[in-house]
Amino acid sequence: MQKIKIKGQDYQLPIYLPDATLGVARNLDSLDLLQVGLEGVMVNTYHLIQKPGEEILQKVGGIKKLMNWSGFVSSDSGGFQLFSLIQKNPELGKITDEGIVLYTGPKKQKKTLFTPEDSIRMQFALGSDVMICLDDFSPPKANEKRIRESVERTIAWAKRAKVEFEKQLQKHGFTDDNRPLLLAPIQGHNSHKWREFCSQELQKIGFDIYGLGGWPLDEQGKFDYSFCQKNAELTPKDSLRFALGVGTPENIVKLFFMGYQFFDCVLPTRDARHQRLYVFKVDPKNLNQEILKKLTEENRLQEIFDYTYIGKGKFATDNSAISQFCDCTLCKKTDDIAQVSKAYLHHLFKIEDGSAFRLASLHNLRTYTLLIEALRRA
Ligand SMILES: [Zn+2]
Incomplete structure (x- = not known):
């Protein structure tokens, strides 16, 4: 490190x-x-x-x-x-x-x-x-x-x-x-x-x-x-x-x-305002420098990163967390229910409540810091 x-x-x-x-x-x-x-x-x-x-x-x-x-x-x-x-x-x-x-x-x-x-x-x-x-x-x-x-x-x-x-x-x-x-x-x-x-x-x-x-x-x-x-x-x-x-x-x-x-x-916060959320397809806590280097060399990074467009109609009734691997305020689970589900964030964007921007930004930025933590892990 x-x-x-x-x-x-x-x-x-x-x-x-x-x-x-x-x-x-x-x-x-x-x-x-x-x-x-x-x-x-x-x-x-x-x-x-x-x-x-x-x-x-x-x-x-x-x-x-x-x-x-x-x-x-x-x-x-x-x-x-x-x-x-x-x-x-x-x-x-x-x-x-x-x-x-x-x-x-x-x-x-x-x-x-x-x-x-x-x-x-x-x-x-x-x-x-x-x-x-x-x-x-x-x-x-x-x-x-x-x-x-x-x-x-x-x-x-x-x-x-x-x-x-x-x-x-x-x-x-x-x-x-x-x-x-x-x-x-x-x-x-x-x-x-x-x-x-x-x-x-x-x-x-x-x-x-x-x-x-x-x-x-x-x-x-x-x-x-x-x-x-x-x-x-x-x-x-x-x-x-x-x-x-x-x-x-x-x-x-x-x-x-x-x-x-x-x-x-500016991407994670700008994308958050545009309802574009960053999600990991794998648990970032299991990633480290060596694994990320190998994925980079083999051109396989797309296997770990994905996006969710929370404005899509299919999320209106989705009670799950935005990312099962994220520990941000939204994705944290209490009694197995995400603090802020996809359905709720979808709703907050729909009614144009200011909290939607804040919550989506928090989630996207946590995705970035989880990535940085993985890159620091030997
Ligand atoms: Zn999150």
């Missing part, structure tokens, strides 16, 4: 972080997260600086105090969100060498600049354990020129972010034993040449964790495992690697065996 010490606290690897973009994994509070066995969350710097804002965050003592969350917090730089925003509507801003320029206000006349230094300073205001450098996301359909630009800018911004990071460490009195970690995403879209160059230059600057930057999707929109494998091989064997935004349970298992240890993904 691999362990890591961050700010003096031990964490086991691999680790999965649900997305708590605005300081909340939607519909769930910090006690809920603890209850399903989660040890960390991923928040978003740019969104939290909009609301509640840097000043309030500093006054309350950071995001952990605000959420009353004692676990691990990683903060995304905001680069990907801003890139998506500008990609959808170029009137909202542009990406320059200096940083990301945003146009706000009713007539888009107010201009603000978000720099790599701003992003790091704000992540110190949040009090994150893992901070992420602002990067220039390589767009999925980028040509060679745009890939090169994205890589060169990502390297230049990472250099500036590291300088600011060290300045802030000193300002806040961190030592080598209790400091947060700094992550740099590797960009370069699907170009091995540019990804390799990006990785080598980032390693010269030196970071604690290297991230899988860009979308791991092939031209048909399918998850591209060979791309993830190549990206992992670009950093030394014992590097810490973060598969940013990944993924389904199957993605996580496969990438873990490629050498990724950190995962964050």
